[in-house]
Amino acid sequence: MSVNLSNYYVDGDPIADSSAPDVPLHETWDQRRFDANLVNPANRRKRTVIIIGTGLAGGSAAATLGEAGYHVKNFCYQDSPRRAHSIAAQGGINAAKNYRNDGDSIQRLFYDTVKGGDYRSRESNSWRLAQISVEIIDQCVAQGVPFAREYGGLLDNRSFGGVQVSRTFYARGQTGQQLLLGAYQALERQIAAGNVEMHTRHEMLELIVAEGRARGVVVRDMVTGEIETHMADAVVLGSGGYGNVYFLSTNAMGCNVTATWRAHRKGAYFANPCYTQIHPTCIPVSGDFQSKLTLMSESLRNDGRIWVPKEGGDTRHPRDIPTAERDYYLERRYPAFGNLVPRDVASRAAKQVCDEGRGVGPGGRGVYLDFASAIERMGRKAVEAKYGNLFEMYEQITGEDPYEVPMRIYPAVHYTMGGLWVDYDLQSTIPGLFVIGEANFSDHGANRLGASALMQGLSDGYFVLPPMISNYLADAPFEEVGPDHPEAVAAAEAVRSRIEKLLAVNGSRTVDSFHRDLGHIVWEYCGMERTEEGLVKAIDLIRELREEFWRDVKVTGTNEELNQTLEKAGRVADFFELAELMCIDALHRDESCGAHFRAEHQTEDGEALRDDENFAYVAAWEFGGEGGKPVLHKEDLVYQNIQMKQRSYK
Amino acid sequence: MNITLRVWRQPDSDAPGKMHTYQVADVSEDMSFLEMLDVLNEQLTIDGEDPIAFDSDCREGICGMCGLVINGLAHGPGKNVTTCQLHMRSFADGDVIDVEPWRAEPFTVIKDLVVDRSSFDRIIQAGGYITAPTGTAPEANSIPVNKADADAAFDAATCIGCGACVAACPNGSASLFMAAKVAHLGLLPQGQPERHSRVLDMVDQHDAEGFGGCTQIGECTAACPKGIQIDLISRMDRDVLSAIAHRK
Ligand SMILES: Cc1cc2nc3c(=O)[nH]c(=O)nc-3n(C[C@H](O)[C@H](O)[C@H](O)COP(=O)(O)OP(=O)(O)OC[C@H]3O[C@@H](n4cnc5c(N)ncnc54)[C@H](O)[C@@H]3O)c2cc1C
Ligand code: FES
Numbered sequence: 001m002s003v004n005l006s007n008y009y010v011d012g013d014p015i016a017d018s019s020a021p022d023v024p025l026h027e028t029w030d031q032r033r034f035d036a037n038l039v040n041p042a043n044r045r046k047r048t049v050i051i052i053g054t055g056l057a058g059g060s061a062a063a064t065l066g067e068a069g070y071h072v073k074n075f076c077y078q079d080s081p082r083r084a085h086s087i088a089a090q091g092g093i094n095a096a097k098n099y100r101n102d103g104d105s106i107q108r109l110f111y112d113t114v115k116g117g118d119y120r121s122r123e124s125n126s127w128r129l130a131q132i133s134v135e136i137i138d139q140c141v142a143q144g145v146p147f148a149r150e151y152g153g154l155l156d157n158r159s160f161g162g163v164q165v166s167r168t169f170y171a172r173g174q175t176g177q178q179l180l181l182g183a184y185q186a187l188e189r190q191i192a193a194g195n196v197e198m199h200t201r202h203e204m205l206e207l208i209v210a211e212g213r214a215r216g217v218v219v220r221d222m223v224t225g226e227i228e229t230h231m232a233d234a235v236v237l238g239s240g241g242y243g244n245v246y247f248l249s250t251n252a253m254g255c256n257v258t259a260t261w262r263a264h265r266k267g268a269y270f271a272n273p274c275y276t277q278i279h280p281t282c283i284p285v286s287g288d289f290q291s292k293l294t295l296m297s298e299s300l301r302n303d304g305r306i307w308v309p310k311e312g313g314d315t316r317h318p319r320d321i322p323t324a325e326r327d328y329y330l331e332r333r334y335p336a337f338g339n340l341v342p343r344d345v346a347s348r349a350a351k352q353v354c355d356e357g358r359g360v361g362p363g364g365r366g367v368y369l370d371f372a373s374a375i376e377r378m379g380r381k382a383v384e385a386k387y388g389n390l391f392e393m394y395e396q397i398t399g400e401d402p403y404e405v406p407m408r409i410y411p412a413v414h415y416t417m418g419g420l421w422v423d424y425d426l427q428s429t430i431p432g433l434f435v436i437g438e439a440n441f442s443d444h445g446a447n448r449l450g451a452s453a454l455m456q457g458l459s460d461g462y463f464v465l466p467p468m469i470s471n472y473l474a475d476a477p478f479e480e481v482g483p484d485h486p487e488a489v490a491a492a493e494a495v496r497s498r499i500e501k502l503l504a505v506n507g508s509r510t511v512d513s514f515h516r517d518l519g520h521i522v523w524e525y526c527g528m529e530r531t532e533e534g535l536v537k538a539i540d541l542i543r544e545l546r547e548e549f550w551r552d553v554k555v556t557g558t559n560e561e562l563n564q565t566l567e568k569a570g571r572v573a574d575f576f577e578l579a580e581l582m583c584i585d586a587l588h589r590d591e592s593c594g595a596h597f598r599a600e601h602q603t604e605d606g607e608a609l610r611d612d613e614n615f616a617y618v619a620a621w622e623f624g625g626e627g628g629k630p631v632l633h634k635e636d637l638v639y640q641n642i643q644m645k646q647r648s649y650k
Numbered sequence: 651m652n653i654t655l656r657v658w659r660q661p662d663s664d665a666p667g668k669m670h671t672y673q674v675a676d677v678s679e680d681m682s683f684l685e686m687l688d689v690l691n692e693q694l695t696i697d698g699e700d701p702i703a704f705d706s707d708c709r710e711g712i713c714g715m716c717g718l719v720i721n722g723l724a725h726g727p728g729k730n731v732t733t734c735q736l737h738m739r740s741f742a743d744g745d746v747i748d749v750e751p752w753r754a755e756p757f758t759v760i761k762d763l764v765v766d767r768s769s770f771d772r773i774i775q776a777g778g779y780i781t782a783p784t785g786t787a788p789e790a791n792s793i794p795v796n797k798a799d800a801d802a803a804f805d806a807a808t809c810i811g812c813g814a815c816v817a818a819c820p821n822g823s824a825s826l827f828m829a830a831k832v833a834h835l836g837l838l839p840q841g842q843p844e845r846h847s848r849v850l851d852m853v854d855q856h857d858a859e860g861f862g863g864c865t866q867i868g869e870c871t872a873a874c875p876k877g878i879q880i881d882l883i884s885r886m887d888r889d890v891l892s893a894i895a896h897r898k
Contacts, residue, residue: 064784079705080771082811083713099791135787142787144780144840146804153794171804177712178807185779192775200768223760252707286680289689292709393710396728396735399680462784510695512688556695561662562703562761565695 003536008584012631015269015620020124020424025641026106029128032424036467037474044069047473048232050217052204052259054081056176056454057437058238059183060461066190068466070473073230074187075199075219077254077567082184085240085252086457089176090297090390092158092168093454095133100157104165106130111642113452116162116342117417117445118594118610119644120272120618122637124424125443129452132459137169139462143182147171160450161298162342162649168451173297173389179454183461202228203567205495207235207263207433210487211479214263214433218491220499222567225560227499229483229492233476234432234469237263238461241416241438243276245575245582246527247519249413250282250295256571257578260420260439268428269620269633271421271441273578274586277448277595278528279414280346283397283407284366293412294397296369297390298450301339303374303383304407306330306346308367312357318368318406329353333605337649344447344595344608345649347411351528352606354410361408370406411528415453417444417595418585421620421635425468426460429620432478434469436460441618446594499559502569507552511568514549518542518572518579526583531599535587539580546576581621581630588632591615603646612644651677651743655690657702658750663758663766669748679739683726684709684716686738687749704763711735711875714810717817718763719750724814724873732812732875752817756824756860767813769859770827776855777848778831780840799837806833808876818873821862826870828852829886830878836889846893853890 021031039047047070051062054076062074076084096109109130114121137155141147147169148156157166171178190196201222208216208231216231239259243249264270281296307326314321329349331338341349350367353359360366375383380403384391391402398408419441426434426442437457444452482488525531525538549572557563592601592608593615601609622631653674660667674690681689684706691701706716711732718733720726726736741747749763757765795803807830815826832849835841841848864883871880 060784067783078707078713078715079767080714080811082771083707083715085708085713087713087810088708088710097790135785137790138787139782139784141790141793142780142782142840144782144803144835144838146800146807146834146838148804149795149797149800151797153796153800154791171807174712174808177810178804181807185774186782186784188771188775189779189781191771198771200771252713253709254707287678289678289681289685291682291685291688294710392730393735396731396737399737399739466784508696510692512692554695554698556698557700562764564703565701 003532003587005588008539008587009630009632010624012622012633015633015635017122017423017635025123025127028124029131033467036471039470039474041069045071047071047476048073049234049236049469050230050232051075051236051238052217053084053238053240053437054184054187055084055086055238055240055437056180056183056457057439057461058236059084059180059187060458061236061238061436061465062196063183063186063190064462064466065469066187066193066195069195072190072196073199073232074196075202075204077201077203077222079200081187081198081200082181084180085255086180086454087177088252089454090173090295091160091299092170092175092451093136093179094160094167094451095137095169095455096130096167097134097137099155100166102165104167108165109133109167112163113443113449114445114642115647116449117447118608118647119445119612119616119639120593120637121443121445123639123641128464129443129456129459132463133455135463136455136458140179140182143186145171145178145182158299159302159340161301161340161346162449170299173387176454179458204259205262205570206491207266208488208491209266209430210481210485213431213478215481216488218495220495223562225558225563227492227495229488231481231483231488233473233478234434236434236436236465236469237420237439238436239439241419242578243413243416245518245579246413246523247516248285248290248293250279250293253292256574258571258574260435261574261578263420263428263430263433265623266430267623268430268433269421269622270418270581271618271620272418272585273582273621274526274589274596275417275446275594276413277343277415277417278347278411280343280350280411281369281409282412283394284361284410286362294393295412295414296394296407296409298343300369300387300390303386304339304369304371305373306339306367306369308353308358308360318360327353327358334649341649342447342449344597347528348597350411366408366410368406369409371402372406375403415448417441417446417448421618425471426465427468427472432472434465436465446596498570499566502553502555502566502573503559505550505553505555507554509552509554511553511555511565511572514545514553515572515575517545518575521545522579522582526586529597529599530586532587535583538583542576542579542583549573549576584630585619585621589615589619616644651679651741653677653686653741654746656746656748659702659762660759662761667759677738679737681738682709682734683720683736683738684734702763703761706734709734712810714812717752717812717814719752719817721748724752724817725875730875730877732810752813754816754822754861757813757816770811770813770824772859773824773828773852773855774831777844777851778835780835781844782840793839795838803834803837806830806837806878806882809878810876812875814873814875815870816861818869819862820867820869821865823864824856824861825864825883825886826874826878826880828856829882832886832889833882845889846896849886849889850893
């Protein structure tokens with residue numbers, strides 16, 4: 001490595017997860033639950049828990065803690081908790097039920113998760129996720145989630161990438177919607193019961209840490225602009241992922257890093273920020289005005305075949321290209337998994353064929369996802385029943401009929417494995433601050449397998465957080481801390497002055513134009529392929545652009561109204577800071593692993609080449625102060641139940 | 651193409667609103683309707699004017715956050731699409747397009763095209779759930795569900811809660827929204843114990859919110875981006891009758 005890393009960060013002390021009990025792996029969760037302290041039902045009412053987010057993680061946690069009798073204050077930025085971005089998940093949710101009798105088990109789901117994550121996740125967390133997966137399906141079915149069923153009335157399954165069993169439960173192409181509505185309805189029941197206080201159209205802009213504990217948040221009422229202080233005994237962040245740092249992604253318009261980033265600035269370590277998942281099957285970009293990218297569910301890879309012409313510059317209609325002149329490159333390179341290789345592998349392979357000039361469609365940034373053989377094999381009706389709504393969605397966006405012409409797809413940013421560092425109890429480095437769902441870093445290592453995020457969100461929210469937060473609250477009451485505590489006052493003041501600062505710039509460029517430029521930088525240099533040279537350049541570019549943002553951004557209107565420009569400006573300001581840390585993390589991780597592909601480190605046939613000797617750790621970053629360098633804390637990853645291997649899907 | 655927009659502008663819920671005219675040039679047919687509004691808002695911002703406020707989040711037709719009345723139609727001219735899924739290829743050069751918020755008494759305008767739909771959440775609170783506290787569930791496959799019922803429950807459950815049915819209904823009724831939830835839960839074995847109380851409580855809340863009654867006009871189904879069928883309303887009415895009969 002030629003660049004001097006000490007220009008970018010400083011080394012800190014190692015960090016470790018001390019809350020997973022030291023027992024055989026398969027007993028860890030049962031033991032932890034048994035050891036956890038309980039809170040007597042009469043005392044629960046006296047304990048207030050703030051939960052940011054109403055997605056699968058936050059919504060399920062709020063409902064469950066409400067049922068348990070805690071006083072819950074729940075926040076989301078949408079106008080209803082039902083609109084959290086979990087609603088958009090299409091494909092499905094994994095569970096080791098082994099209903100297909102195809103050799104599935106908790107151990108196999110655990111193994112697939114760790115291997116899929118390229119040996120960069122914690123064994124204890126991944127095991128627990130697999131163990132809890134079976135309970136999730138039971139819970140959701142009891143709530144009335146209408147999963148797909150077979151004619152006999154039992155639950156149906158399908159396959160997702162990176163695995164050889166069929167363990168994905170689904171509700172047509174709207175699994176996330178149905179799971180979220182289940183959690184939402186349970187939540188609404190608790191709101192009606194008076195256990196949960198719901199605050200919609202409220203955005204968290206600051207965390208309050210007082211006397212060494214997370215004790216509250218500062219939020220902005222997005223309708224009136226009022227800055228409110230809310231205090232509690234513990235704070236939970238279930239605020240989702242930060243994929244929108246790339247501007248274009250499959251995330252919703254409002255997805256942001258603000259909640260977790262503000263907590264990071266208050267002392268919560270941010271782990272593995274550079275692990276971002278690029279999903280292989282999205283609709284390609286069609287113009288500069290584009291505001292978001294649309295995912296075509298991974299489930300399509302069950303039956304669709306991916307190919308490009310063998311020769312570059314082949315502009316024939318896809319149906320006129322004979323089979324012998326097509327390159328089904330995934331089937332060719334990975335005969336064992338074929339079109340169902342994990343996402344990072346499929347995305348990179350698509351990028352490679354396009355870089356070779358064999359891409360299709362405008363700009364040559366696309367590959368075909370072809371259903372001709374599936375339609376021939378199963379008949380159009382069966383294909384319609386399985387994927388109908390996805391095909392319609394594709395046609396609405398592109399104006400092309402995928403039953404006739406192969407879909408064109410290209411990778412897009414989709415999910416962020418990185419997030420706030422948490423221990424086995426899901427507690428961050430700030431006591432009393434818990435982080436759940438996509439917002440934490442915990443279970444997926446350097447690459448998440450399809451259908452595992454829904455599983456994690458619900459595992460965290462329904463089953464892991466409730467006993468672990470009770471264990472924490474068993475030590476309450478804590479110090480008397482009210483909204484007039486100096487830390488609370490300072491946090492509210494910081495929010496106000498930041499808003500004033502944004503409104504005062506009154507420059508000449510729109511927030512979106514900055515966001516788009518930032519997205520280009522991160523996509524180009526910290527996207528599917530990273531290099532030392534590119535990352536160093538990106539860090540400089542981000543710093544320059546950020547400086548220009550604070551000098552020249554134009555935010556119209558005032559704080560005291562519904563002001564969507566102001567909302568966006570605050571989010572983009574935080575994305576700038578995150579983007580820099582992502583690049584520093586990617587620069588420091590001088591290996592390839594999972595979705596983090598450093599071009600300098602690849603095998604002869606272009607696969608990610610890990611360096612277990614030097615990088616088998618979680619990089620947990622501490623905020624280095626305004627203008628200071630971030631501090632790196634390493635959590636060593638120890639594998640006792642699984643042997644680290646070069647991942648192979650051949 | 652070049653488009654003329656006439657857009658409802660209203661600073662807040664108390665202030666009066668009116669239509670404003672804007673010209674949008676060089677619109678690409680690949681743009682979505684909301685992307686076209688984004689482009690206009692970029693221009694307004696540069697010019698120092700207040701951009702038009704409108705709700706959207708997922709921009710792929712599933713979160714239910716977006717919703718505009720376009721040329722008098724809830725979610726515009728497309729069939730089975732939300733506003734965010736409507737593309738400019740549905741319009742032609744020179745078109746004049748009217749853009750207004752959802753209009754219904756319980757949906758107060760907050761600003762411009764943004765309305766308050768919290769009444770929908772309160773209808774769900776009244777009974778739109780199955781009581782199944784975390785940790786109490788039996789093994790998932792212990793209750794098989796007939797595939798036809800499961801599929802019909804799913805079809806009803808695809809409602810995204812956008813409010814287009816209300817905006818389209820001359821009576822301002824939310825019956826389709828409510829009926830979809832009643833059918834989703836009532837078609838499943840898990841939903842039976844609360845079937846009667848659910849429907850009565852939801853209907854009471856619906857009326858208390860100020861939504862109108864259903865007279866089977868059918869505009870709701872025509873506007874519904876998810877194609878929820880109006881016969882679900884008759885199904886709900888039958889549930890109401892049977893619930894009342896049982897209450898006695
Ligand atoms: C298009 C798409 C398809 C997907 N398909 C699948 C799939 O098939 N299977 C799978 O397993 N995973 C899938 N995923 C991933 C999965 O959906 C997400 O990782 C998961 O739903 C995240 O849930 P969450 O609860 O952590 O966050 P979210 O659902 O994103 O919820 C975040 C919540 O936090 C709130 N919030 C955020 N910031 C703030 C703030 N500052 N103040 C107040 N509130 C805030 C929001 O209002 C929202 O309520 C998909 C993702 C996308 C984008
Ligand atoms: S923005 Fe989500 S449905 Fe239109």
